Amino acid sequence: MNTITKTSPPLTIGVFGAGRVASALVSALKAAGHYIVFIASRSPGPAALLAAALPGCLVLSMEETAAALPAAEVYLLAVPDAAVASLLTTVSWPAGAVVAHTAGALPLAVFETVPQVRGGVLYPLQTFSPGRAIDWSAVPLFVEAATAEAEDRLLTLARSLSRRVALLDSGRRLRLHLGAVFASNFTNHLLGVAQALLAGAGLSFELLHPLVQETISKALAAQSSPFEVQTGPAVRHDAATLAAHEAALAAEPAWQELYARLSVSIQAAAAGS
Structure with a gap:
């Protein structure tokens, strides 16, 4: 079992989604000291509610992300599985961006359509519902990435949230x-x-x-x-x-x-x- 590692300096994170997983992740990321640069969502109301508790956090429409994207060290796609593929091809990703989805059933290969990014997975093995407090230190987090650099950054992020972090390939995930x-x-x-x-x-x-x-x-x-x-x-x-x-x-x-x-x-x- 791992120990939680404080990330210094904190990472800058861009979050796509404002649903159950995104809401739980935003809360955990804030508690771990990371800086959330923006929340992008097709639902501006829930996104604005999440961003209200995050100093300096922008709320972006999907149209805005297609034009340009604020810089971040990790972009997290906490959206429905079916939305990931189209999201990847419509967002204006910075070259070399570390982009990770949070899905259990979606393979790493989904990133093959966007070779300009360093794709990865940050999968939390937990069920999330509004109003339910989650002890993230006990949530198993599984990481997979297309490059060593992306893997290292996602492991750093995961270890700042949970004591239970492991690498896991798409098939076993x-x-x-x-x-x-x-x-x-x-x-x-x-x-x-x-x-x-x-x-x-x-x-x-x-x-x-x-x-x-x-x-x-x-x-x-x-x-x-x-x-x-x-x-x-x-x-x-x-x-x-x-x-x-x-x-x-x-x-x-x-x-x-x-x-x-x-x-x-x-x-x-x-x-x-």
Whole structure:
């Protein structure tokens, strides 16, 4: 595990985006002492709110970035994955600029269309939501870059934010992102389904809190895999309970199908262990 390294002097940063990731990054960059030169966004309102807490920070429209760009040591693209490719080809990048996206599933090769920049990746493995405080010192940050100079600068930036910094190539980062979607996004969706099912019976979601906390705690403590601590009717092949549950989901065919597919997956994982 790394230690957080204070960057002296602080880096100058240009940020593209004003959404969840950009907002969290701007807060972390400010706390680490870096100077944010500008925030560029298609949404001027959110960008202006972010910039208001940053002395001297400019708010730029995308049209302005196509004409000229203020100098910065790192440009961070905290925008939706689908927006990165077009953004790269429309912005007027200074020659040799270090430009990094923050996406988990987007390869470094996306920068091949702009050979004048030194492309890179600064991927934070975390979920971000408004109003949620994040301890950036514990967030794993993964770096990849097209040149040694860009890699060194992005590592310096990452180490000023987090104790957990590592190099990771595009292929393994995609696999990591895929795992994160299962662990975070799909889990959250299933919790939402559970809450809705309880609400339909006039029951509080809070009743599930101890169960959810123990499930996650037990899975994280498992010696080899969470599969080894799987419980429930599917893993014990309780056909009567499985049938009763699927019948109870008759009014929700999408959830009924999801229940059946997850049960089959649980049984297959158990059979392969």
